[in-house]
Amino acid sequence: MTITKGEPAAAPGAVQTAPDATAATRPERRSHVPADGSASAAAVEQARREMLHEGPRQRIKRTRIGADALMEALMLQGADTLFSYPGGVILPIYDILGDYPEIRHVLVRHEQGGGHAADGYARASGKVGVCMGTSGPGATNLVTAIGTAQLDSVPMVALTGNVPAALIGKDAFQEIDITGITLPMTKHNYLVRDADEIPRVVAEAFYLAKTGRPGPVHVDFTKDALQQETAAEHPTLEEVIAGLPGFRPTVEGHPKQLKMAAREIEQAKRPLILAGHGVLIAEAWDELQAFAEKTQIPVAWTLLGIGAIDETHPLAYGYMGMHGWKHVNRAIQSADLLIAIGMRFDDRVTGSVRTYAPYARIIHADVDPAEIGKNVAVEVPIVGDAKRVLEGLARLAHEVDPATRQPYFEQLAEWRRESEGSSWHGSGAWRDGLLSADYVIGRIGELTSHQATMVADVGQNQMWVARYAGFRRPNSHVSSGGLGTMGFALPAAMGAALGNPEAETWAIAGDGGFQMTSQELMTLAVDRIPVKIALLDNKKLGMIRQWQEIIYAGNYHSSHLPGPDFLKLAEAYGIPAFKATTTDEVDATIRAAQAVDGPALIWFEIAEEQNVLPMMPAGKGLSDLIETWGPEE
Amino acid sequence: MTADPSTEPAPAAHAAPPPARDLPGSGEGQRHVLVVLVLDRPGVLNRVASLMRARNFNIDSLAVSRTDREQVSRMTITLHGDAVRVEQAAKQLYKLVDVLKVQDVGATDQVVEHELVFVKVRATDQNRAEIIKVVELYKGRVVDIAPESVIVEATGTESEIDALVALLRAYGIKELVRTGAVVMLRGAGSIEEALKWEGPAR
Numbered sequence A: 001m002t003i004t005k006g007e008p009a010a011a012p013g014a015v016q017t018a019p020d021a022t023a024a025t026r027p028e029r030r031s032h033v034p035a036d037g038s039a040s041a042a043a044v045e046q047a048r049r050e051m052l053h054e055g056p057r058q059r060i061k062r063t064r065i066g067a068d069a070l071m072e073a074l075m076l077q078g079a080d081t082l083f084s085y086p087g088g089v090i091l092p093i094y095d096i097l098g099d100y101p102e103i104r105h106v107l108v109r110h111e112q113g114g115g116h117a118a119d120g121y122a123r124a125s126g127k128v129g130v131c132m133g134t135s136g137p138g139a140t141n142l143v144t145a146i147g148t149a150q151l152d153s154v155p156m157v158a159l160t161g162n163v164p165a166a167l168i169g170k171d172a173f174q175e176i177d178i179t180g181i182t183l184p185m186t187k188h189n190y191l192v193r194d195a196d197e198i199p200r201v202v203a204e205a206f207y208l209a210k211t212g213r214p215g216p217v218h219v220d221f222t223k224d225a226l227q228q229e230t231a232a233e234h235p236t237l238e239e240v241i242a243g244l245p246g247f248r249p250t251v252e253g254h255p256k257q258l259k260m261a262a263r264e265i266e267q268a269k270r271p272l273i274l275a276g277h278g279v280l281i282a283e284a285w286d287e288l289q290a291f292a293e294k295t296q297i298p299v300a301w302t303l304l305g306i307g308a309i310d311e312t313h314p315l316a317y318g319y320m321g322m323h324g325w326k327h328v329n330r331a332i333q334s335a336d337l338l339i340a341i342g343m344r345f346d347d348r349v350t351g352s353v354r355t356y357a358p359y360a361r362i363i364h365a366d367v368d369p370a371e372i373g374k375n376v377a378v379e380v381p382i383v384g385d386a387k388r389v390l391e392g393l394a395r396l397a398h399e400v401d402p403a404t405r406q407p408y409f410e411q412l413a414e415w416r417r418e419s420e421g422s423s424w425h426g427s428g429a430w431r432d433g434l435l436s437a438d439y440v441i442g443r444i445g446e447l448t449s450h451q452a453t454m455v456a457d458v459g460q461n462q463m464w465v466a467r468y469a470g471f472r473r474p475n476s477h478v479s480s481g482g483l484g485t486m487g488f489a490l491p492a493a494m495g496a497a498l499g500n501p502e503a504e505t506w507a508i509a510g511d512g513g514f515q516m517t518s519q520e521l522m523t524l525a526v527d528r529i530p531v532k533i534a535l536l537d538n539k540k541l542g543m544i545r546q547w548q549e550i551i552y553a554g555n556y557h558s559s560h561l562p563g564p565d566f567l568k569l570a571e572a573y574g575i576p577a578f579k580a581t582t583t584d585e586v587d588a589t590i591r592a593a594q595a596v597d598g599p600a601l602i603w604f605e606i607a608e609e610q611n612v613l614p615m616m617p618a619g620k621g622l623s624d625l626i627e628t629w630g631p632e633e
Numbered sequence B: 001m002t003a004d005p006s007t008e009p010a011p012a013a014h015a016a017p018p019p020a021r022d023l024p025g026s027g028e029g030q031r032h033v034l035v036v037l038v039l040d041r042p043g044v045l046n047r048v049a050s051l052m053r054a055r056n057f058n059i060d061s062l063a064v065s066r067t068d069r070e071q072v073s074r075m076t077i078t079l080h081g082d083a084v085r086v087e088q089a090a091k092q093l094y095k096l097v098d099v100l101k102v103q104d105v106g107a108t109d110q111v112v113e114h115e116l117v118f119v120k121v122r123a124t125d126q127n128r129a130e131i132i133k134v135v136e137l138y139k140g141r142v143v144d145i146a147p148e149s150v151i152v153e154a155t156g157t158e159s160e161i162d163a164l165v166a167l168l169r170a171y172g173i174k175e176l177v178r179t180g181a182v183v184m185l186r187g188a189g190s191i192e193e194a195l196k197w198e199g200p201a202r
């Protein structure tokens, strides 16, 4: 049988061989992490090339079992990387993994790291990320990563093993009702008890994960399903679709709705586009720019909409929401029309809905009908894929002469000058000459020519990345928005680096989040994944400290966070590390890290009490920003 | 140190401050009946129930049964909420891969709606005949007679059953079970026929 990447296979009968095949006749196992330049590395490369391009598939000298069907199915879906950690019930998979060198197995140090890596891989590449863990604790360790992918609509397939079917429900060793756990936090999930089901279920899982509004799909396999012999064939795409009669996402915006939207756009005097993650998922950045230019409407973006438009574009206005730019929130509060594309009016974006955008009519386009009207009532709902909707809107809308928007543009420019010119950010040294986090982020942006993939963690560091890095390329910004998962950056950057190897990849993490998943440093070292880590160490759970300072009257508790000597830590993992404590050390350390061929870490000792401002206190509205705090610098 | 919350001045074009934006789903609640056709796959009831719980919708009653189509089951969910909220419930249900069709029939009077009740009522030789008479007036019937009790069976709309139960309470209710409502559109129209699915491939 020949299996071609991404295409349905022919009948798998050819894989079946005489039952007398024994382990002794198996091809030699290959390590999945061969040393660079070694013979085994060359062999892996050769095998991969043969498999994916021209060469014939090596015959497997043994019967085909469920685990084989799984690996074939992954390859048919175009998966090339599997972030995983072994355990008893998935050992049948590990037993045959050596026969599939075309799939790069990355042995993570914690299943959560594997899950976030699959997530980062998906966000940076636009493809489906795949992670795997064993039953019980292996599976529950994946849960946080699955939840992260669910809330951010990331296409991911999470695989877990479970105890043999006969033991299910018996509280067997390492048995947990993991499909019960992931049921409310996946797009769909499966428990597979029969090897013959594996090809269909895996094909469905990938199709569901990436089609319509993407999301994680979890497939749990009983151990015996992985071990049974099977001749089950892989379904065609048509068969997959026919087997999912309840899944028919709407892609094309309704012409009547598009026409209504075009009319609204025509009449608006102060329109604003709100670009969300949907623009990036639909790869609609060109369509967004074309629509904005034709109609001369400025673009604001959500956290996950960063990169939907080049931030240096004249119509790119800025990042909105709780820690967004004041000028952007002002523009929303005074807009007469919001054109929301692929975003969901999350509470971090709207603040109090009652006072949100009080003068605006709203056009809301999303591929998920349930998002429309969920958080805010809208005048023109459009269900459809962002790309198609933007194309449709651009077609229907009339060309607008920028001169006619002059007063509006002048107002926006003035607000922007005022908000960007505030002395509360961009200052390099913060109080007492201490290193300012926003300065560090700005320099990383500059020195990577704004082309690197930047993976943020959660907390103040995440907001500084969103505000100050200056993004110009789609999918160059990766962040856990919906779930806000600390510990995301390092493992997700690991996946992002493999998902888009062309781009330099940076993980930007706070000292708190970094310490949640820092064990993946070893994965970076062993697999030589060239992630550069910028550790913004304020020796604090900075965002918690900020809330305690501003909202809880300075009643600090548990926000001071002693950490280890991060240079020694990195050294222990064999990762080159650098340290910067002053403004003038910043560029040199960034350059030094960039010069390392492989992973590297920079320990930035930043000011301990710098706040992210402005800030919209929870429950307040976009017009209630706290802009300054403490003594003026 | 004090906060300096800036208040956004209204643009000059608007004289009066605008009214507060509506919160979707905060309107007055009414009773709705959702008919949900689902694929009869493992866990589908769990998926529907879990979704309703997680999305904060309170189910008043839920009836599940097979249909005459292979692999298709039917759920009838009654719930309270304003129209937007119930529409949101329907949209969320549609996101379940095993859900084929959702129809809110609560707003129409174009349906027949019934549920079934069993009530075990305390009875004595003195009042047994009276109970039977009351029950017959409500088109119910007695399906079991014992020396100290009778089991009453009745079908009807939710409010008809409520009324009967209220009457029977005077005699003393030992036990009660209701199926929850099932509904069907009047006339030739069929929710099942509106399904765009031909059934499982053979």
Ligand SMILES: Cc1ncc(C[n+]2csc(CCOP(=O)(O)OP(=O)(O)O)c2C)c(N)n1
Binding pocket: A457, A458, A459, A460, A461, A462, A484, A485, A486, A487, A509, A510, A511, A512, A513, A514, A536, A538, A540, A541, A542, A543, A544
């Ligand atoms: C797993 C997890 N636990 C707790 C939180 C709550 N939380 C949000 S930000 C934050 C502080 C983050 O501190 P650090 O990683 O040092 O970043 P900083 O804010 O200092 O940049 C915490 C605890 C979270 N988002 N995720």
Ligand SMILES: [Mg+2]
Binding pocket: A510, A511, A512, A536, A537, A538, A539, A540, A541, A542
């Ligand atoms: Mg910190």
